[in-house]
Amino acid sequence: MKPLNQLTAGEIVAAIAAQKTTAEAVARACLDHIATREPQVEAWQFLDPDLVLKQARALDAGGTVGPLHGVPVAIKDIIDTADMPTEYGTPIHKGHRPRIDAAVVALTRRAGGIIMGKTVTTEFANRHPGKTRHPRDPSRTPGGSSSGSAAAVGDQMVPLAVGTQTTGSTIRPAAFCGCVGYRPTWGDIRCHGVMEAAGSVDTVGLIARSVEDIALYRDVLLGVAPTPLAATIMQAPRIGFCRTPFWGQCEPYTQQALEACATKLAQAGATVTEVTLPDEFGRIDDAHRWVSSFEFARNRAWEINHHYEMISETLRNNRLKDGLACSFEQYREARSYLARCRRLLHDVFNNCDVLLTPSAAGEAPVGLNATGNANHSLIWTSTHVPCMTLPLFSGPNGLPVGAQLIAARNNDRLLFEAARWVWANLK
Amino acid sequence: MKPLNQLTAGEIVAAIAAQKTTAEAVARACLDHIATREPQVEAWQFLDPDLVLKQARALDAGGTVGPLHGVPVAIKDIIDTADMPTEYGTPIHKGHRPRIDAAVVALTRRAGGIIMGKTVTTEFANRHPGKTRHPRDPSRTPGGSSSGSAAAVGDQMVPLAVGTQTTGSTIRPAAFCGCVGYRPTWGDIRCHGVMEAAGSVDTVGLIARSVEDIALYRDVLLGVAPTPLAATIMQAPRIGFCRTPFWGQCEPYTQQALEACATKLAQAGATVTEVTLPDEFGRIDDAHRWVSSFEFARNRAWEINHHYEMISETLRNNRLKDGLACSFEQYREARSYLARCRRLLHDVFNNCDVLLTPSAAGEAPVGLNATGNANHSLIWTSTHVPCMTLPLFSGPNGLPVGAQLIAARNNDRLLFEAARWVWANLK
Numbered sequence: 001m002k003p004l005n006q007l008t009a010g011e012i013v014a015a016i017a018a019q020k021t022t023a024e025a026v027a028r029a030c031l032d033h034i035a036t037r038e039p040q041v042e043a044w045q046f047l048d049p050d051l052v053l054k055q056a057r058a059l060d061a062g063g064t065v066g067p068l069h070g071v072p073v074a075i076k077d078i079i080d081t082a083d084m085p086t087e088y089g090t091p092i093h094k095g096h097r098p099r100i101d102a103a104v105v106a107l108t109r110r111a112g113g114i115i116m117g118k119t120v121t122t123e124f125a126n127r128h129p130g131k132t133r134h135p136r137d138p139s140r141t142p143g144g145s146s147s148g149s150a151a152a153v154g155d156q157m158v159p160l161a162v163g164t165q166t167t168g169s170t171i172r173p174a175a176f177c178g179c180v181g182y183r184p185t186w187g188d189i190r191c192h193g194v195m196e197a198a199g200s201v202d203t204v205g206l207i208a209r210s211v212e213d214i215a216l217y218r219d220v221l222l223g224v225a226p227t228p229l230a231a232t233i234m235q236a237p238r239i240g241f242c243r244t245p246f247w248g249q250c251e252p253y254t255q256q257a258l259e260a261c262a263t264k265l266a267q268a269g270a271t272v273t274e275v276t277l278p279d280e281f282g283r284i285d286d287a288h289r290w291v292s293s294f295e296f297a298r299n300r301a302w303e304i305n306h307h308y309e310m311i312s313e314t315l316r317n318n319r320l321k322d323g324l325a326c327s328f329e330q331y332r333e334a335r336s337y338l339a340r341c342r343r344l345l346h347d348v349f350n351n352c353d354v355l356l357t358p359s360a361a362g363e364a365p366v367g368l369n370a371t372g373n374a375n376h377s378l379i380w381t382s383t384h385v386p387c388m389t390l391p392l393f394s395g396p397n398g399l400p401v402g403a404q405l406i407a408a409r410n411n412d413r414l415l416f417e418a419a420r421w422v423w424a425n426l427k
Numbered sequence: 428m429k430p431l432n433q434l435t436a437g438e439i440v441a442a443i444a445a446q447k448t449t450a451e452a453v454a455r456a457c458l459d460h461i462a463t464r465e466p467q468v469e470a471w472q473f474l475d476p477d478l479v480l481k482q483a484r485a486l487d488a489g490g491t492v493g494p495l496h497g498v499p500v501a502i503k504d505i506i507d508t509a510d511m512p513t514e515y516g517t518p519i520h521k522g523h524r525p526r527i528d529a530a531v532v533a534l535t536r537r538a539g540g541i542i543m544g545k546t547v548t549t550e551f552a553n554r555h556p557g558k559t560r561h562p563r564d565p566s567r568t569p570g571g572s573s574s575g576s577a578a579a580v581g582d583q584m585v586p587l588a589v590g591t592q593t594t595g596s597t598i599r600p601a602a603f604c605g606c607v608g609y610r611p612t613w614g615d616i617r618c619h620g621v622m623e624a625a626g627s628v629d630t631v632g633l634i635a636r637s638v639e640d641i642a643l644y645r646d647v648l649l650g651v652a653p654t655p656l657a658a659t660i661m662q663a664p665r666i667g668f669c670r671t672p673f674w675g676q677c678e679p680y681t682q683q684a685l686e687a688c689a690t691k692l693a694q695a696g697a698t699v700t701e702v703t704l705p706d707e708f709g710r711i712d713d714a715h716r717w718v719s720s721f722e723f724a725r726n727r728a729w730e731i732n733h734h735y736e737m738i739s740e741t742l743r744n745n746r747l748k749d750g751l752a753c754s755f756e757q758y759r760e761a762r763s764y765l766a767r768c769r770r771l772l773h774d775v776f777n778n779c780d781v782l783l784t785p786s787a788a789g790e791a792p793v794g795l796n797a798t799g800n801a802n803h804s805l806i807w808t809s810t811h812v813p814c815m816t817l818p819l820f821s822g823p824n825g826l827p828v829g830a831q832l833i834a835a836r837n838n839d840r841l842l843f844e845a846a847r848w849v850w851a852n853l854k
Contacts, residue, residue, distance in 0.1 A: 082729065096526050106728030187762070192623040192726040199626075200614060223725045224755045298650045299619040301533030302509065328651045332837060335614070410759060 004029035009071040009159045009213040016070045023070030027056035027114055030072045034157045040138055041155050042131040043148040045077040046084050047117035055114045065112035067216060067226045073108055074152045074161035076145075077118040078125050078195040079204075081105055088195050089121040089130055089145075092307045102193025104162055104204055104221050111220040116158050119148025122371060124300065125164055125197050126319050128312040129371055135177060136399055140364040143173030144371030146205060150177040153207045154400075160217055163205040166197040166292055168360070168377030170205025171389045175359035175402030176372065178391040180419075182206045182214045183377075185409050186384035189221045198295035200335060201288065201381050211419045214388070218412065229416055236425075237418040239265055240275035240352035242406075245282060246375040251362030254401055257393040258358060261403055261426060265356070268425040275355060277379070278344050285375060287334040287341075288382045289322060294331040297323025338382045342409070345383045349408035354418040359402030363395035376404070386412040388419050392426055431456035436498040436586045436640040443497045450497030454483040454541055457499045461584045467565055468582050469558045470575040472504040473511050474544035482541045492539035494643060494653045500535055501579045501588035504545040505552050505622040506631075508532055515622050516548040516557055516572075519734045529620025531589055531631055531648050538647040543585050546575025549798060551727065552591055552624050553746050555739040556798055562604060563826055567791040570600030571798030573632060577604040580634045581827075587644055590632040593624040593719055595787070595804030597632025598816045602786035602829030603799065605818040607846075609633045609641045610804075612836050613811035616648045625722035627762060628715070628808050638846045641815070645839065656843055663852075664845040666692055667702035667779035669833075672709060673802040678789030681828055684820040688830055688853060689783060695852040702782060704806070705771050712802060714761040714768075715809045716749060721758040724750025765809045769836070772810045776835035781845040786829030790822035803831070813839040815846050819853055 001007075004026045007015065015021045031049050038044060052072070059070050075081060078088050080098035087093045100106075105115060120130035122145040132147040134140035135155035142151040146163025150170075153161045154177025163170040165183045174181025183205045196202060204221070208214050212229055219226035241262040247255065266272040297304075297320050303311060304320070311320070348355070358376045365372055380387045386409070389402035405422065407415035428434075431453045434442065442448045458476050465471060479499070486497050502508060505515050507525035514520045527533075532542060547557035549572040559574040561567035562582035569578040573590025577597075580588045581604025590597040592610045601608025610632045623629060631648070635641050639656055646653035668689040674682065693699040724731075724747050730738060731747070738747070775782070785803045792799055807814045813836070816829035832849065834842035 093526065099520065099523050099525075100729040101732075103726050103728045106732050107725065110728065110732055187627060188759075190623065190626065190722060190725045192626075193729075196617065196619040199617065199619075222755050223728070223751075295617060298534065298617045299530050301530045301537065301650070302527040302620075305528075305533050305537055324650075328649050332615075336837070410763070 005033040006156050007159060008210045009068060009208065009216060010210070012071050012159065013067065013069050017064065023056040023059040023114065024053060026070055027052050027072055030116065030158055037155055037157065041133055041135050041151050043119055043151040043155065043157060045087060045118045045120045045148065048084070051083065052114060052116055059112060059114070067111050068108065068220055069112035071113050071160060072116040072158045073113045074116050074119045074149050074158045075105060076149050076163045077121045078164060079105060079162060080193040081115060081118065084118055086118065089123040089125065090310065092303055092310045100193065103190040105193070107221050107223055119152055119161060121145050122147060123312050123315055125166060125169060125195065126315050127371065128314040129368060133368065134364045140366050141176070141368055141371050143176040143364060145169040146173050146207065147371065149207050150174050150179055153177065153179045153209065159209060160213060161207040163207055164194060164202060165205040165377070165381055166202050167288065167381055168374030170207065171377045171387055171404060172360045172372055172374055174207045175389045175400065176364035178400030179207045180209060180211060180214055180391065181389040183381065183387045184218060185386045185412055196299050198292035200291050200295060211416050211423065215416045229420065233420050233424055234417040236269035236271070237353040237421055238271040238351065240273055240348065240355045242275040242277065242355040242357045244277060244357055244376070244379060249361055249373060249375060250358050251395070253395055254358055254362045257401060258356065258403060261392065262356060264426060265422060273352060275348060275352065277348070280344060281341060281379065284341055284379055284382055287337045288378045290326050290331055290334040291338060293319050293323035294326045342383045345385065346408060353407065353414055355406040357404045357406060359389035359404040362401055363397055363399040380406050385409050386415045388415055390419055390423055392423070432460040433583050434586060435637045436495060436635065436643060437637070439498050439586065440494065440496050444491065450483040450486040450541065451480060453497055454479050454499055457543065457585055464582055464584065468560055468562050468578050470546055470578040470582065470584060472514060472545045472547050472575065475511070478510065479541060479543055486539060486541070494538050495535065495647055496539035498540050498587060499543040499585045500540045501543050501546045501576050501585045502532060503573050503576050503590045504548045505591060506532060506589060507620040508542060508545065511542070511545055513545065516550040516552065517737065519730055519737045527620065530617040532620070534648050534650055546579055546588060548572050549574060550739050550742055552593060552596060552622065553742050554798060555741040556795060560795065561791045567793050568603070568795055568798050570603040570791060572596040573600050573634065574798065576634050577601050577606055580604065580606045580636065586636060587640060588634040590634055591621060591629060592632040592804070592808055593629050594715065594808055595801030597634065598804045598814055598831060599787045599799055599801055601634045602816045602827065603791035605827030606634045607636060607638060607641055607818065608816040610808065610814045611645060612813045612839055623726050625719035627718050627722060638843050638850065642843045656847065660847050660851055661844040663696035663698070664780040664848055665698040665778065667700055667775065667782045669702040669704065669782040669784045671704060671784055671803070671806060676788055676800060676802060677785050678822070680822055681785055681789045684828060685783065685785060685830060688819065692849060692852060700779060702775060702779065704775070707771055708768060708806065711768055711806055711809055714764045715805045717753050717758055717761040718765060720746050720750035721753045769810045772812065773835060780834065780841055782833040784831045784833060786816035786831040789828055790824055790826040807833050812836050813842045815842055817846055817850055819850070
């Protein structure tokens with residue numbers, strides 16, 4: 001067996017059920033690995049080994065609790081936990097302890113998951129970075145805003161993590177850190193107890209090491225009994241290769257990797273077509289910026305009223321400035337435009353099951369003052385469709401580069417099946 | 428001048444600006460009225476006169492703060508306040524004090540509003556009633572779930588209140604208590620810090636004594652500089668008289684009042700047409716129930732995990748039971764159906780500016796164990812359109828009966844203008 005901290009969620013559940021290990025042994029393996037690696041990675045905002053072991057022992061003492069029995073899960077620190085602080089990436093909320101668990105945390109516990117701790121977020125899940133460094137190169141960003149969640153999974157500290165995405169905050173760090181990242185169809189998973197950045201586009205996001213783990217954890221967070229993915233991998237899917245208006249912002253090696261991937265998938269039997277988004281998508285980045293900034297600035301009303309001086313310059317001079325400058329009419333126009341883009345994108349899927357597109361510009365960039373270009377996600381975030389990044393390539397420095405797959409709204413399960421096919425045929 | 432506690436928000440702001448009164452005098456007038464009436468009405472979950480007067484004195488000591496300068500506002504107790512408890516209508520959260528103000532509370536304070544206290548909500552803004560009684564007849568419900576907010580405005584305790592609406596939780600109590608009630612276009616006003624019941628249909632709702640106050644307060648909560656309504660009332664609007672599939676659930680006197688109203692408005696110059704909703708709307712009540720119950724049950728995951736025995740039988744055996752029994756596929760189908768209804772309703776407004784329809788079945792019913800039939804709101808709640816109830820009629824017991832006006836999505840300002848025309852031509 002692999003070291004316990006390297007198991008997937010599915011492997012942990014199976015190993016405990018077969019009495020090959022215990023929840024406590026798994027938790028200890030993860031804690032030991034974290035103890036070694038945390039000084040370099042700094043993925044955790046809060047981690048209390050005693051609290052982790054207490055949860056694990058309670059699980060070992062009882063019967064099987066649920067489909068995540070004994071699986072350690074990391075929670076982004078903009079998501080409320082009743083037994084741990086939640087600080088939203090800002091000194092304004094230092095030491096805050098919420099009254100209740102967010103819905104996603106409560107559903108995780110109900111399924112037998114172990115809440116390992118809180119992972120570092122950028123300030124209010126926006127741009128100003130936290131302390132986390134890329135697990136493979138401490139001079140590089142792990143991506144943001146779900147920085148600690150992606151670094152923790154990428155570094156084998158935990159098999160599963162919850163993040164959020166308002167622009168590219170799950171897909172991009174997951175791609176940088178070599179993980180599977182998933183953003184669900186907007187509206188599927190409840191955000192009660194998750195700090196709202198911009199409700200019109202916010203979702204939680206999941207980070208794992210396998211597509212199967214993502215499918216399992218999604219069902220847990222939907223509050224339904226898990227349905228495993230099909231025993232056999234699907235027939236070759238119809239894939240639309242979509243360069244998007246942001247293709248020119250990709251590194252040449254990312255472009256080449258994706259083009260070679262499309263060719264290889266066609267050779268493996270997929271129907272691969274070139275998909276060009278309608279011209280109307282030309283101003284989707286502006287529209288996303290107005291909608292998310294307008295909402296973000298209203299959501300931070302308390303902090304602006306009482307602690308404006310403790311907000312970073314980055315946040316004040318970008319997102320807040322944009323949001324406060326945006327009129328309601330401009331906001332509403334942008335919101336309606338995004339709704340039109342949603343309808344237009346729906347038709348794109350008439351001829352393909354999934355789109356293949358970049359997850360990010362390339363490898364995680366050097367420098368800890370920024371978290372990388374999020375444009376490669378904003379089209380999909382704005383249009384409410386499910387997205388998944390797979391760690392399929394590596395760049396010139398040997399660091400991970402992701403491929404992103406997109407399905408039509410509500411087709412999350414088809415996305416998972418197609419992702420398995422792509423992964424199986426590219427290895 | 429009227430007694431200070433009977434002034435509208437606009438009148439209070441003007442009187443303070445003209446130095447005819449002070450924020451403290453207004454607050455004291457409201458507190459004195461509350462002291463007399465609260466033993467009968469029980470609108471308040473939390474009220475600290477010292478905290479109110481402290482806010483008022485701070486406003487009087489400084490310059491004019493904003494467009495709600497000195498206006499007392501009641502906040503439904505599912506909306507977070509940093510300086511007052513927030514208990515969500517359940518003993519589970521007794522004494523809970525949130526860390527921050529909800530966005531709507533922070534925006535109210537920024538505009539110079541005085542947070543008067545927290546008003547009674549049904550349990551988790553669902554059906555199980557709180558202690559509040561109808562201001563005009565203590566044997567009757569004030570409606571729910573924004574029970575205290577509507578009773579407080581209806582009883583002249585405050586000029587403005589914030590509620591929420593997931594089915595009919597603002598429009599119905601406002602109608603019962605003789606207030607102007609408004610539910611905005613879904614998505615316009617941020618719900619950060621408002622307990623989520625069912626995010627797909629939740630909005631905040633506003634309760635006031637005039638259409639002008641609603642327009643003013645809406646702009647404050649949108650976080651924009653207020654634009655007054657037009658100085659002159661609009662030309663006669665095109666009105667669609669819409670009986671809805673729930674017409675048969677209205678009291679005969681409500682049907683007669685609305686029919687007479689439609690006739691009178693036509694005589695006053697409005698173009699009044701009969702509007703029949705498309706047949707597809709036939710199962711909108713079921714779809715609303717599945718969507719709201721599915722989401723509600725996930726949002727209460729923490730309370731179900733830890734305090735199931737403290738949840739009312741009413742909630743366990745209805746909303747939670749439905750929500751936990753609903754599969755994800757059934758939920759998603761219902762959600763897609765509601766999206767289709769939204770598109771169908773949009774076309775209804777090709778030939779009219781607003782719809783005229785019942786606010787509730789009739790007068791507030793006798794009995795304090797239930798809050799009345801919410802069906803007359805659920806079509807509009809589910810379709811995300813703005814709604815307003817006006818206190819235009821009275822029933823056989825002399826209690827208020829409302830008329831509800833509905834506009835197309837994003838046409839909130841047109842709704843206000845039409846409401847002013849209707850009110851002016853019916854008096």
